[in-house]
Each structure stands twice: as C-alpha cells, then as structure tokens.
Amino acid sequence: MPGLGTSFGRGGATTAQQDLANADCILIEGSSMAEAHPVGFRWVMKAKERGATIIHVDPRFSRTSALADIWVPLRAGTDIAFLGGLIRHLIENDLFFREYVVHYTNASCILSDEFRDPEDNADGYFSGWNEEKRAYEGDSWFYKGNDLSRPQRDLTLQDPQCVFQKLKRHFSRYTPEMVEKICGVPPELFHKVADALVAASGPERTAAVCYAVGWTQHSKGVQIIRTAAILQLLLGNIGRPGGGILALRGHASIQGSTDIPTLYDILPGYLTMPHKGDETLQQYLDKYTKKTGLWADYPKYLVSTIKAYYGKHATAQNDFGYSWLPKLTGNHSFFEFLYDMLDGKMEGMFLMGQNPAVGAPNSRLQRKALSKLKWLVVRDMVEIESANFWRESPEIERGELMPEDIETEVFFFPAAGHAEKEGAFTNTQRLLQWREKAVDPPGDCRSDAWFVHQLALRLKAKAKASDDPIDEPLRALDWWYPEDELGEPKMEAVLAEINGWKTAIQPNESGVLFEQDRQGQPHHGPQVNGFAELKADGSTACGCWIYSGVFGRDGVNKANSRKPKGYLGHGWGFSWPSDRRIIYNRASARPDGSPWSERKKLVWWDSEKWTGIDVPGFVKGKAPEYQPDEAAEGLDAIPGDAPFILHEDGLGWLYVPKGLQDGPLPTHYEPLESPVSNELYSHDTNPPVNWFTRGENRFAPPGDTRFPFVLTTYRLTEHHTAGGMSRFLSHLAELQPE
Known part of the structure; x- marks a missing residue:
C-alpha cells in the first residue's frame, strides 16, 4: 500500500483487471496469477490472444509460467536488483518515454544539497541515518527549498541535483552482469525481458505490471513495489489503457480491508491514525493537512469520519469527538502484540x-x-x-x-458462509460489488457483522450504566443501524453511512435513504453524491471518503449495479474513487490534452472540459495550459498538466521526498536470513527493518553458511491460504492433497 501510495498518491491498483486485455506486454512478478487469481487471469489470456507478450518472473515454474511467453527464474528476494537493472537499461540507453517523464514525473525536481545516496559511499545508507535510533531522519531527502508543492525544476534533466541524475547514479551498478550475479538471471534472458517491455511502451503501446504477496511479504516489500512504480513511470505506462500496476489482492476484500480499514495505523480512506502528541484536532490537522493537492481537503475527510462515528455527540465545541479516538503510542502491529501475549500483557x-x-x-x-x-x-x-x-x-x-x-x-x-450474508466487498481493482444473501445461515451461525453489531449494543448498554470517563467514547458512539429478523444489521444502512450524508434533518427532504434510527427517531439528512460535497464544519458525516458516491441521493446502490457498458465495465459495481476505473488517467493524454494516440485514448480535453471513456481523474474544467498563481491552494495549485493530484506537486514520484521510512529510492538488500552477502553494499539487509529478535524467535545471521537455503512461497488454486475452508471440503482436498 505505501509503495503505490507514495509513488502515485493512492494505495490501490491503478487499473482494472479487464484492462489487461489492452496491454501489449504484461509482466507478472511476485505472483502466480493463473493459480491465485484464475478469474482475473482470463484477461491476461485475452491480451495474449491479441499478440501481447506475457512475462513471468518467479523462482518456481507454475501454471502461470507454463502460459507465459518468457519465464524468468530468479533467486527469491532479489526483485529490486532485477527491476533496478531494467531501470538502468532504460536510462543508460535513452529508452524511457521522455515527454511523459519530463512533464508527469518529478524527474526534473531539484533535491537538497544535503542529500546523499548509498552510491556516494557504497555502504547501503542514505543520508540521515541515526544509528542510535536505528532509523532515518529524512530532512535531507526533501526538494531544494523544502517546498514539495512548488519544487525547483530542470526540464533538461541535466542538473546534477535533479531526481533524474540521482536516479541514474543510484542504479548505475545494476548492470546485466550484476543482475546475473545477484538474481541468477543470465544477461541474454534479462535483455529479452528489457526488449519486450521497451517494444511495448511509448505513445502507441503500453505494458502492465501485476504483483501479489510474493512482493508484499518481504521485509522490503514496499521498496520492491516502488521499483516497479519507477519502471512504469519511466515507460509512461501509468494512467493509460493497457498499462498501470495491478496489485493482486489475496482475498475477495483485502483491498476493502485496507480501505475501511483493519490496519492499526490508519483510519478509513487512508487517513492517518492519531499518535501520542496529536492531542487536539487542530494539532492533528496542522500535521497532516497539505497546502496543495487533494490532501488540502484533509479536514473535510477527517471531521466527516468522526461525525460518522459519534453523530450528534461530535460537535465543534468538543473538537467533533477527536479526543475519543485512540492515540498510537508505538508499533502495534501483529508481531508486537504477539509478544504482548507471550509476556502476559494481553x-x-x-x-x-x-x-x-x-x-x-x-x-x-x-x-x-x-x-x-x-x-x-x-x-x-x-x-x-x-x-x-x-x-x-x-x-x-x-x-x-x-x-x-x-x-x-x-x-x-x-x-455464516459467504452465501449466507449480504454486503459489499472490494476486489483487486478497487471495485465495490454487492453480494446478495442466497440463504439464511443454519442454526446459530451468524455473520461477522452480526457479531460486531450485537457486541457493540451490549458494550454500549454497559457503558450507559457506567460513569467511568474511559467509557465515554462508547456512550457517544452513534450505533443507529436497523436490523433484520435475525438481528443482523441492515448492510445497506451501513453502506449509506460509508457513502456519507448531510447531518441536518429537514422534514420531507428527498435523498434520505434511512430516515430513522433504532428508536424510530430522525437520524440524518440526504446522502452526498461524492467526497467533493464533504465539509469540515460538522455538516456532513462519511464513513469512508474514498467510497463516497457509491450510494448517493438517487438511492441507487451502485455496488449492486449489474449493467456493464464499455470494456471498463462502467455500470457494474462501483470503483473508487468516483467510479473511476483507471486512476491518474489525465496521464493518458499529452500535456496539451490530446490523446497520445488513437489506439490508446482514454480521456482528453475537448476545448471546454475533460471527457472520454473513463471518469476523468482531474478537475473537469481545468484547461491543460492552466498554471496556478503563487497563492493558490488545494487543487487550484495543481497545474493543468499534472496528473497525480494527491501529491502536492501533482507529479508521479520516481523519488519519494517524504513518506517512507527506509529510503527515497529502492535499494537492493538481501532478505533477513539470506545465505549470501549483499553484492552491492557493505550493509547486507534493509537498515531500519525491525528484526523482532528474542529467544523464541531466532534468526539466522545474513550470509551464514550453516543455513544454505533459499525458501519460496506459493499458492494453489484448490487450497485457500491456511485451508480453514478448503481442507474441510472433500472435493477440494482430493484435488489438492496435503
């Protein structure tokens, strides 16, 4: 998620699965897509039927490899070296999409004079390393002048401090020979991949990248994804038909679980969870609100989220209930609370x-x-x-x-099983799809929503009888959801809250989908039609701002739409944001607004507005030649030729000046227990990684010859993850024995 988010602005796949059919080349790495995503893989096969080159990079020959035109076996954990070699190949041979790179990426941005790259001393460290804290202090990674919104630029890409030159130097030693030494990929096979990608990129052609948990499970997973993002930006493949990066999620709603979220460090819609020290709402907003770009509206998203939590109890006088939100005090991830369990703290x-x-x-x-x-x-x-x-x-x-x-x-x-409950799930391509309940669950089986709902009602009842201040957030919680005859919360009511509504109640007003709460009292006003209608004054509530628009004032549950039209499938489900199927699609047109080519046209400027096959990901009436004045803020500060509107500069980030903890550029480090040493740098492993070392969780030292093993993981079509479902179904167990 951070790899895509810091590169482009959003932590989701940039394209749709069916758009893979329009690709001229597809690179699959970190996934056996044919095994783990067999339904989505049909679009890869469509592309192949149309002449696309399919490349599978994976240590293991699988069903995906068997259907690929090129199979590239490499040592597990060396993806950055392989992709970094491709980046070097593009730069050294002037094979990148120059017009796209100059206008749409931060290649031309000038960096701080204090920035130092690992290549400056070949030790594997960027500037800002604090040995005592075992962490980076990233102040030296900023643009020159510390202004992310209006960076100094050199459009010739010649300034030695510009991102392009730093990128060139950073990957200068990732030669085909070094790739072979690290990855085990021979130069002739490396060049075969490089030639296929270059031939399938440019104004007339596009290539796509697909990955899954084969990348994300690594200690450097974010930076592997960052390397792919750099590659796709250099090739000009982001925001265009047949291009992009498809993050293949491991389950039906893994994307939804990060959007809503189930992660400890974010709030719905990728808002940052407050930390200790963010004591007041204003302190928090001052810390996370950006001056330019879409994140300038951060207060609208945050306040609307809290209003969805606490309803009428969240007022301007009490900071909209901000003090009731938990504050992070450190790392609360899975292994940390595993240790807390072991130590009797949970x-x-x-x-x-x-x-x-x-x-x-x-x-x-x-x-x-x-x-x-x-x-x-x-x-x-x-x-x-x-x-x-x-x-x-x-x-x-x-x-x-x-x-x-x-x-x-x-x-x-x-x-309850998936056929025994209703609700929306969000798949790989950010697509919300509604699932109808086929049958009631047997006996006492109930959905997870039922369990959480009924538990919340009981906790609120206990809190109501308590005068302990610690129970105040529970007492304030706006748990209004109507129920069905089984005591299940009505999931369309939950979706309506996620979409968002106006909080003011007017008699007989249209656009109100669920007028009453559990006590039969008027609860909220009309739905909003999108996140652009959200306010920071408490007049709107929204459970997840990026989903806003899925259930608007027309009363149509768009997640349940089943009338697709066009190859992108508009009319089938709802793709966040704003039902946009390919995000950053302003990049599908030239800087002047005309399509790069007729063959790859998606959105374009028609002299008055942005229009096209997809929902334009840009201010509809902003002309390509628009240039903001110095005082402009928010989206008004983004030029008419800057597609990545969540970034303060409106550009795709080849180099990340802010937002990552382990470096602004991807760097090859060995996996934590690798049996070999780092061929590029004196430091073997990712410097700031948390090893979680203690007696019960031992690690083999990097390069230790006592353990000459390299492991890989994979999935099987007939066996679902840990197997709680598939091992208890006899026909699946027979198809894939243990």
Missing part, C-alpha cells in the same frame, strides 16, 4: 477470518502465545487450529504444552 483476542496457529510466521510461537491469553474468541465455519490448539497441536503431542496447564478460555462462535 488478556484476550478476537479471531475472525484469521488462523495464526497454522497461518502466521513461527506458528509454534503463535500457539504458545495463544496459551497465555485469558480468553480467545474464534469465529469460523469450522473448528480451526486456533480454536483447538489447547488440545490438538504439535506442542501438545510433544508435551511442551499440557491442556490442563492452559488457562485460555476459548469461545467458538459458528460463522
């Missing part, structure tokens, strides 16, 4: 759609940690290993754990 845990006893790293440690809890709630359709670890596990068999010594009280709740 009393209980809810598991929904997760099976860490067999599906998480160091599963032996996971089961030991579960045994330290006082209580554990598991919701699943079958009794998974995390529910019965206390009586059936390798540790029980070996006598390391004894059932009579484990005090963890396990509450197992039967869950």
